[in-house]
Amino acid sequence: MSCDGRGASLNVLNVSWGPKTNLFLVRDVSFSLEAGNRLAIVGPNGAGKTSLLRCLYRGVTPLEGRVEIDGEDMRTLSAQAAARRVAVVLQEMPADFPFTVLDVVMMGRIPRRQGLTGWTDNDRAQVAHCLEHLDLVPMANRQFATLSGGEKQRVLVARALAQEPDIIILDEPTNHLDIRHQLEILHLLAGLKLTIVTTLHDINLAGAFATHVALMRDGRMVGFGLPNEVLTTHAISTTFGVTALSHPAQGNAAARFSFSLKTA
Template identity: 90%
Template sequence: MSCDGRGASLNVLGLSWGPKANLLLVRDVSFSLGAGHRLAIVGPNGAGKTSLLRCLYRGTAPIEGRVEIDGEDIRKLSARAAARRVAVVLQEMPADFPFTVLDVVMMGRIPRRQGLTGWTDEDRAQVAHCLQHLDLASMASRQFTTLSGGEKQRVLVARALAQEPDIVILDEPTNHLDIRHQLEILHLLAGLKLTIVTTLHDINLASTFATHVALMRDGRMVGFGLPDDVLTPHAISTTFGVTALAHPVKGNAAARFSFSLKTA
């Protein structure tokens, strides 16, 4: 049993989406992400980050363009087949889940069920492995509603991993978490072999966590590539309307700079 999976390539080709054809919130976005890589999407509020994510996991159908997983159009997959390839952790955290931690994580096995059969030994073993992997085994019988914000986030990540996906998509996984839990969640995700796509508000977290960064503004992708290539003081200042100052970081292989921001 494994929570790691193998990852999958993700290709986005000329993607546009909006509630109306003349009101696009995502405009002609294209990029390619290799299997096992981690993409952080950053940009100001209203940049189109969450709208882009919804297209990536089939939450909404693009007006133009397509999303490919290992070269296959995700819209041509059945809902069950897509759920076996892509797992999602949304920003909106359920407040009144009348279930135990074990129940919530077991829900991740639904795309793997055959018809109306009950849980199999394989399902139970996979869920037990994911609980152990995220240090949740001792909480399995606790009610989800009694957990802290960081614990709930770990449970939802465990549920996503129980699907055995190739790609995990997360919308602001560090939102509402304290600094320690932010670092714990990102460290956990960075240790997986899966392809990860996430939105992040914190520029410094994005630069150290991601193998690739996408910078968005007004629905367009204005930068894509390695963190040090995309997250420059000029690009950050222009995109966010702030003054960004870069500070060298020694001994950090993930990013050479950290940034301090102040109003322009």
């Protein structure tokens, strides 16, 4: 199998979660995503985006509802089986990781190991393929801590892909990256044969990258569908408390928005 997988369907059914039963950060969220599609979750700070992601990759267990992969309840999977289906790239990037790029990407093979056996020829082949796929071969022996932010992000994506997952979940993969590296990461992800779920702050990047968009506010999903259906000036203005203006799309590009503060 290549490191870009095949994708899997994702069904989220009436999921609610919070640190206490009387304090829900995610409430009654439901959506379905077919294999190979890309979902961008957008919304203001505190909308519940990261908490929802944690429910999707079993960082927390929903207090209500369930998450299904290809119709199978995530709660029925062992930790190893879940890690073989879902890979995660979190927003918190380690600042001082005392490993080489090769070491970090090889860690993605841990869910595929059988018992205490060492790395197999297949493990090494998969990692080599992922390094090549993300143009990381020239820096394979460099220390992870010496890389730029964009390079580190590519390494962490390569580690996730080395798991051979069907779904990859990312929390703000463009955070702290300059414009060029933001576009490079999203272009890379868009070319994978995987189901992708990511949070994004930038509305314009979300509309250009995703096949589907989920709009969240106060822990609830207030919109889900194609980008041009969900990302309207009214929905954006209402959700973020700003005035959004839409600029006509050029060719096949998604519509773009500009924003200003609401005036009294």
